[in-house]
Amino acid sequence: MALPLGLHIALQHLLHRRRQTLVSLLGVALGVAFFIAISAMMQGFQRDFVARIIDVQPHIIIKDEVREAPMQPVERAYPGGAVSLRGLKPMEEVRGIRGARNILATLEDLPGVHVAPALSGNLLLRFGGKDLSVNVTGIDPARERKVTHIEKDLLSGSLDALYTTSNAIILGEGVAKKGGIRSGDLISAVSPVGVVLKMKVVGIFSSGITLMDNFDTYVLLKKAQVLQNRTNVVNRVNLRLDDVELAAPLAAQVERQFGYRSEPWQEQSRNVLGIFVIQNAIMYSTVGAILIVACFGIFNVISTVVFEKTKDIGILKSIGFRDRDIRRIFVTEGLIVGVIGTVIGWGLGWGLIEFMASLHFEMEGFVRAQGFILYRTPVHYMVSAAMAIASATLAAWVPARRASRLNPVDIVRGS
Amino acid sequence: MAAIEASGLGRDLPGEVPVTLVRDIDLAVEAGEFVAITGPSGSGKSSLLYLLGLLDLPTAGRVRIEGADTTGLSPDQLAAIRLARIGFVFQFHFLLPEFTCMANVEIPIRRLGALSDAQARDRAAMLLDSLELADHRRKYPDQLSGGQRQRVAIARALANDPAMILADEPTGNLDTRTAHLVFDLFRALARDQGRSVVVVTHDADLARMADRRIHLVDGRIVD
Numbered sequence: 030m031a032l033p034l035g036l037h038i039a040l041q042h043l044l045h046r047r048r049q050t051l052v053s054l055l056g057v058a059l060g061v062a063f064f065i066a067i068s069a070m071m072q073g074f075q076r077d078f079v080a081r082i083i084d085v086q087p088h089i090i091i092k093d094e095v096r097e098a099p100m101q102p103v104e105r106a107y108p109g110g111a112v113s114l115r116g117l118k119p120m121e122e123v124r125g126i127r128g129a130r131n132i133l134a135t136l137e138d139l140p141g142v143h144v145a146p147a148l149s150g151n152l153l154l155r156f157g158g159k160d161l162s163v164n165v166t167g168i169d170p171a172r173e174r175k176v177t178h179i180e181k182d183l184l185s186g187s188l189d190a191l192y193t194t195s196n197a198i199i200l201g202e203g204v205a206k207k208g209g210i211r212s213g214d215l216i217s218a219v220s221p222v223g224v225v226l227k228m229k230v231v232g233i234f235s236s237g238i239t240l241m242d243n244f245d246t247y248v249l250l251k252k253a254q255v256l257q258n259r260t261n262v263v264n265r266v267n268l269r270l271d272d273v274e275l276a277a278p279l280a281a282q283v284e285r286q287f288g289y290r291s292e293p294w295q296e297q298s299r300n301v302l303g304i305f306v307i308q309n310a311i312m313y314s315t316v317g318a319i320l321i322v323a324c325f326g327i328f329n330v331i332s333t334v335v336f337e338k339t340k341d342i343g344i345l346k347s348i349g350f351r352d353r354d355i356r357r358i359f360v361t362e363g364l365i366v367g368v369i370g371t372v373i374g375w376g377l378g379w380g381l382i383e384f385m386a387s388l389h390f391e392m393e394g395f396v397r398a399q400g401f402i403l404y405r406t407p408v409h410y411m412v413s414a415a416m417a418i419a420s421a422t423l424a425a426w427v428p429a430r431r432a433s434r435l436n437p438v439d440i441v442r443g444s
Numbered sequence: 445m446a447a448i449e450a451s452g453l454g455r456d457l458p459g460e461v462p463v464t465l466v467r468d469i470d471l472a473v474e475a476g477e478f479v480a481i482t483g484p485s486g487s488g489k490s491s492l493l494y495l496l497g498l499l500d501l502p503t504a505g506r507v508r509i510e511g512a513d514t515t516g517l518s519p520d521q522l523a524a525i526r527l528a529r530i531g532f533v534f535q536f537h538f539l540l541p542e543f544t545c546m547a548n549v550e551i552p553i554r555r556l557g558a559l560s561d562a563q564a565r566d567r568a569a570m571l572l573d574s575l576e577l578a579d580h581r582r583k584y585p586d587q588l589s590g591g592q593r594q595r596v597a598i599a600r601a602l603a604n605d606p607a608m609i610l611a612d613e614p615t616g617n618l619d620t621r622t623a624h625l626v627f628d629l630f631r632a633l634a635r636d637q638g639r640s641v642v643v644v645t646h647d648a649d650l651a652r653m654a655d656r657r658i659h660l661v662d663g664r665i666v667d
């Protein structure tokens with residue numbers, strides 16, 4: 030009884046068409062629940078992926094590439110001149126970062142920056158009649174352990190074994206599995222320039238990032254230079270920062286200073302991050318579609334109520350209800366459906382998340398996981414509520430406005 | 445000062461063939477006066493009542509309510525006058541079916557908001573009691589007879605203690621005896637409570653119970 034009059038009338042209208050009201054409540058609830066559950070799943074996965082990347086990969090990679098071809102001397106001499114060069118032949122260059130020692134020294138002096146040189150290339154592994162094409166990275170273990178996660182990812186063996194064993198190699202778990210190779214095995218390694226070495230497996234790592242585990246191997250930097258026949262050459266410098274937020278600006282600065290292409294982690298993972306954007310777009314359009322369906326439900330109930338309650342609207346207006354009082358009654362009905370639907374949806378969404386959390390299975394995509402990675406945050410609840418209630422109000426607004434514009438004379442005269 | 449005063453009142457419906465509902469109406473209803481409007485079907489009785497009750501707007505002339513000209517008032521201002529000063533009763537009772545009799549009577553009181561919820565309940569109960577509906581307070585409209593429903597509608601029209609009651613064929617589908625009881629009630633509302641009561645009827649017997657009869661033909665008052 031203490032309810033405001035408009036709310037009281039609105040509630041009575043809804044209570045007297047339970048089935049329709051229930052259906053539209055369910056529509057809103059499902060929209061909200063799916064939003065919460067899908068958001069938790071997608072963001073959980075995406076945040077986990079980014080966290081793993083930041084944890085495992087170097088934050089910046091300096092490569093022995095430049096982004097644009099250097100200007101030809103004639104172009105430099107006549108900047109802006111009408112110079113056109115044809116038939117240019119690029120010079121055969123020994124690839125690698127020139128002055129790597131200098132770059133390493135400069136960057137190592139920066140606070141909060143850890144630096145490790147590397148030479149990466151390809152390698153063919155032969156074991157038991159099987160050929161495996163892999164990436165090989167020559168590293169300096171003492172520096173490497175401060176820059177990448179490799180040491181912590183070792184399932185067996187140690188990084189220092191690269192120093193203590195001659196011709197030592199560390200394999201990704203997937204590589205080992207494919208080749209049927211175990212720690213301690215001797216394998217043949219053939220490099221693209223034809224160097225052949227018998228190498229001993231001194232460690233196997235598992236990073237959880239599928240691509241790395243299936244294709245990456247590590248050897249000592251010196252050994253990589255021998256395999257590639259590129260003495261003293263380094264083609265990558267890896268950086269790890271105490272503050273990962275500084276990756277992009279520092280990469281830009283390094284590139285300006287040294288001229289070599291410097292990729293912050295965002296750029297290294299651009300493809301995957303791009304897929305995330307698409308994923309999110311798909312998710313939000315799916316949830317949007319569910320909410321639109323829910324809106325039709327609400328629009329439908331309230332239009333029906335307005336149609337069936339025409340007589341009541343006439344009498345309320347003759348009593349002295351203003352247009353806006355009538356409008357408020359029907360908008361309130363949409364709001365009630367929106368709010369109650371949201372609360373039910375919260376419960377359903379929470380339940381869905383906990384259900385997904387209870388599932389355990391082996392999953393291998395970009396990363397390996399033992400079930401859904403879920404990100405729980407009140408933000409999802411708030412956003413879903415705002416969307417649901419806003420769209421419910423909008424859906425109610427149209428029939429509510431029609432109700433408020435009904436002419437009472439037409440209604441009372443009609444019957 | 446008349447409770448309702450119409451001067452030169454006319455209402456045309458626009459259209460390809462314009463329809464005149466009423467024209468040249470000059471009429472004043474004093475406080476405490478019971479007036480019956482009669483006339484053949486289609487003569488404009490309902491139309492006139494809606495104009496007097498500010499439910500419809502005239503295309504000519506003006507309506508004064510308790511001396512104040514209502515010409516040019518906004519829809520909200522007209523609604524406010526209806527809410528506080530005018531009570532309508534229609535032939536078909538127009539009770540809200542989801543609400544009990546009590547709740548139906550409380551609606552205008554709560555909309556006006558001058559009384560507390562408890563006072564609103566007391567006033568609704570008092571009105572129902574005075575119309576001999578004390579036993580039916582908690583009932584829903586579809587649990588009542590036609591005469592009882594019409595009395596609930598009258599109670600609701602009286603909810604905000606209006607200066608005037610306007611009724612459009614309130615006894616249209618009641619038996620003769622019940623119709624007379626309802627008319628007795630209207631007469632009492634005028635005589636004993638000083639309200640202006642205007643009732644449309646095409647029953648000459650009932651019309652005779654009023655203080656004054658106004659006869660409409662083709663939208664005009666005739667003697």
Ligand SMILES: Nc1ncnc2c1ncn2[C@@H]1O[C@H](COP(=O)(O)OP(=O)(O)OP(=O)(O)O)[C@@H](O)[C@H]1O
Binds near residue numbers: 442463483491
């Ligand atoms: N919307 C409309 N369009 C056209 N004509 C209308 C409209 N409303 C009313 N009329 C006409 O206006 C005239 C007056 O109608 P009104 O309802 O006021 O008559 P009434 O005296 O109340 O009749 P009844 O006794 O049958 O209730 C009638 O001829 C009616 O047909």
Ligand SMILES: [Mg+2]
Binds near residue numbers: 491
């Ligand atoms: Mg009529």
